[in-house]
């Protein structure tokens with residue numbers, strides 16, 4: 001039998017935060033539901049209370065200004081990222097990752113916020129957010145705080161978020177605009193599958209950044225890689241930072257091998 005829960009769809013942020021404060025760990029936010037609903041159906045998540053956030057005003061807000069950078073509301077879907085011209089032109093790494101996430105049907109429902117709060121080690125959207133110095137704006141009845149994605153992920157499906165906190169917005173600084181990069185993702189099924197391993201290379205003020213998914217308990221960022229290193233040297237730095245495991249998808253050894261293969265493939269394109 002499917003687990004039963006109470007459902008509310010507040011129309012204001014204050015109402016949502018009050019419900020979350022009242023119900024604490026027994027409440028779950030529902031965004032696109034592409035992680036939450038399968039988890040409820042499989043008995044992995046058993047919330048007593050589900051709070052739908054899609055009816056809040058400005059949920060889908062996606063704006064860029066040179067002063068504030070890119071501001072993505074919690075309801076911005078993966079498809080909306082792909083459609084947005086400013087993102088394609090100024091933050092192409094976000095579009096590259098979005099393009100690799102699941103299928104059209106899932107992308108139309110799935111949100112960027114849900115992807116990062118779900119905190120899967122194979123999250124696609126975590127990689128560009130790490131490479132672009134993005135931050136999460138977390139809000140609750142106790143106030144608001146801003147957390148860099150470098151500190152956001154703490155383990156498989158675990159983040160720094162406290163009970164009652166809501167990810168209201170994701171911000172990408174204007175200084176990260178126009179960063180070049182490339183993303184490669186290994187999947188079992190072409191077109192729509194979670195990653196076996198994902199590697200993003202991005203230019204940065206200090207030289208190069210490499211972000212890797214599905215190769216450690218959390219998505220990994222290796223920053224501070226100076227310009228001019230060859231692929232073997234970059235791979236050696238990245239191999240030290242990852243901790244892949246054997247699982248049903250493949251072995252740790254194969255993951256390490258593919259991380260190196262993608263670095264060798266993408267580095268010439270990013271260094272051009």
Ligand SMILES: Cc1cc2nc3c(=O)[nH]c(=O)nc-3n(C[C@H](O)[C@H](O)[C@H](O)COP(=O)(O)OP(=O)(O)OC[C@H]3O[C@@H](n4cnc5c(N)ncnc54)[C@H](O)[C@@H]3O)c2cc1C
Pocket residue numbers: 028029030031032033034035036037038053074100101102103106109110111112113114115116117118122123124125165166167168192193194195
């Ligand atoms: C067939 C299929 C294929 C998939 N393929 C991929 C893939 O290739 N790559 C990938 O990265 N993911 C993939 N996923 C996972 C999923 O689609 C993404 O993680 C998606 O972005 C989740 O967003 P959502 O809006 O559906 O989140 P939901 O399912 O609504 O929520 C996910 C979690 O985040 C919480 N949450 C959501 N929004 C907020 C918020 N604003 N504040 C606080 N908590 C919040 C929820 O309570 C829940 O715990 C796939 C899923 C399916 C079903």
